[in-house]
Amino acid sequence: MSNIEDNRIQTGIFIPLLANEKLSIYPNPFNETTNLIFNNPEGNSYTLYIMDLSGKICRIEEDISTSNYVLERKDLKEGFYFLELRGPEIWRGKIIVE
Numbered sequence: 001m002s003n004i005e006d007n008r009i010q011t012g013i014f015i016p017l018l019a020n021e022k023l024s025i026y027p028n029p030f031n032e033t034t035n036l037i038f039n040n041p042e043g044n045s046y047t048l049y050i051m052d053l054s055g056k057i058c059r060i061e062e063d064i065s066t067s068n069y070v071l072e073r074k075d076l077k078e079g080f081y082f083l084e085l086r087g088p089e090i091w092r093g094k095i096i097v098e
Contacts (some may be wrong), residue, residue: 017086023085029096033072036083038091039065046087050095053080 024037040046048061050060058076061069065084076097085091 008013016057023083023091023093025083025093025094028094029075029078029098031098033070034095036069036071036085036093038067040065040087044088046091049084049086050076051082051084053082069094 021081022038024035026035026037028034036048044064045062046064048059048064048071049057050059050061058081059074061071064087078097081095081097083091083093083095
């Protein structure tokens with residue numbers, strides 16, 4: 001066992017290895033629409049916050065209750081944005097609008 005592996009075990013920090021433990025975004029970068037896929041089999045309600053690099057909220061999308069949400073570009077300008085889905089869990093990601 002390597003030192004890196006030893007340190008991970010001693011600190012109790014474990015990185016999730018399951019694919020369903022993350023927010024998938026594709027295509028990314030995108031022009032008109034992109035898909036947000038996350039684990040939501042119970043159909044819980046989530047709110048999507050889209051923030052620019054300064055942390056300013058650019059858009060809020062409410063009542064997302066599916067595991068696959070199609071995000072439309074609408075008024076988002078070209079650039080880099082942070083996403084946060086808030087509900088029973090919090091999912092975070094990044095998008096690039098071309």
